[in-house]
Amino acid sequence: MNENEILQQQLADIGRRYLKRTLGELEHLRELVASVRGPAGCGDEAEAASAAVLQQVAQLAHQICGSGAMFGFDKLSEQAREVERLAIAGDAPSRSRLPGAVAELEEQALAAARARNVE
Amino acid sequence: MAEDAPQLRTILYVDDEPDIREVVELSLALLPGVSVHSCESGEQALALLPQLRPDLVLMDVMMPGMDGPTLLGHMRERADSAHIPILFMTAKVLPQEVERFHALGAAAVIPKPFDPMRLGKQVLSIWEELHRE
Numbered sequence: 049m050n051e052n053e054i055l056q057q058q059l060a061d062i063g064r065r066y067l068k069r070t071l072g073e074l075e076h077l078r079e080l081v082a083s084v085r086g087p088a089g090c091g092d093e094a095e096a097a098s099a100a101v102l103q104q105v106a107q108l109a110h111q112i113c114g115s116g117a118m119f120g121f122d123k124l125s126e127q128a129r130e131v132e133r134l135a136i137a138g139d140a141p142s143r144s145r146l147p148g149a150v151a152e153l154e155e156q157a158l159a160a161a162r163a164r165n166v167e
Numbered sequence: 168m169a170e171d172a173p174q175l176r177t178i179l180y181v182d183d184e185p186d187i188r189e190v191v192e193l194s195l196a197l198l199p200g201v202s203v204h205s206c207e208s209g210e211q212a213l214a215l216l217p218q219l220r221p222d223l224v225l226m227d228v229m230m231p232g233m234d235g236p237t238l239l240g241h242m243r244e245r246a247d248s249a250h251i252p253i254l255f256m257t258a259k260v261l262p263q264e265v266e267r268f269h270a271l272g273a274a275a276v277i278p279k280p281f282d283p284m285r286l287g288k289q290v291l292s293i294w295e296e297l298h299r300e
């Protein structure tokens with residue numbers, strides 16, 4: 049194999065590792081989203097806690113989005129960007145859409161994992 | 168490499184995402200004679216600069232804690248790093264955002280996602296262009 053072929057093989061291996069790790073991270077993401085108190089404006093302390101959780105959600109989604117695009121998982125990356133967008137927006141309608149968006153993200157990740165034979 | 172460009176020897180890449188650091192290291196390792204180092208934060212980069220003395224620093228823009236523009240600002244304030252060309256790698260590539268990055272002092276902006284198979288040539292081309300000016 050030449051250098052480029054070796055690099056392509058290495059990239060494919062990293063991509064599979066990324067998918068495997070992402071499936072685990074999505075479980076954590078689901079738990080974070082479930083802990084967000086909504087709607088916005090339900091008391092200072094609860095709101096501060098929710099804002100902190102939403103920031104974690106946005107950061108995790110951003111990482112999944114960036115790496116996903118790198119490895120060619122475009123639909124996964126787009127859906128992660130949507131989760132990030134909703135978490136950053138943080139208003140009541142966005143919060144109510146988050147669980148569904150994360151569920152869709154999990155579907156995309158599972159589909160990508162199946163396509164690449166990642167368990 | 169262009170005759171008038173000095174040899175590119177050391178590159179530092181800064182990004183909080185480990186997969187992307189690994190991909191960048193592998194991609195740039197294909198450049199002949201170049202050693203590639205990476206770290207996960209602006210704080211780590213600032214600590215590494217004196218020992219690595221990189222010829223070029225590539226960095227992500229959006230990082231938790233110290234972001235790319237802030238790291239650039241710190242590097243410009245230090246005698247040991249003020250001269251080092253900085254390339255931003257970012258998904259934020261709207262024209263006004265790219266203009267802002269150049270105004271801050273970035274030598275170039277490489278859009279994310281990037282093609283790992285072409286990244287080395289892109290970086291080399293930028294390096295040569297910088298030394299043609």
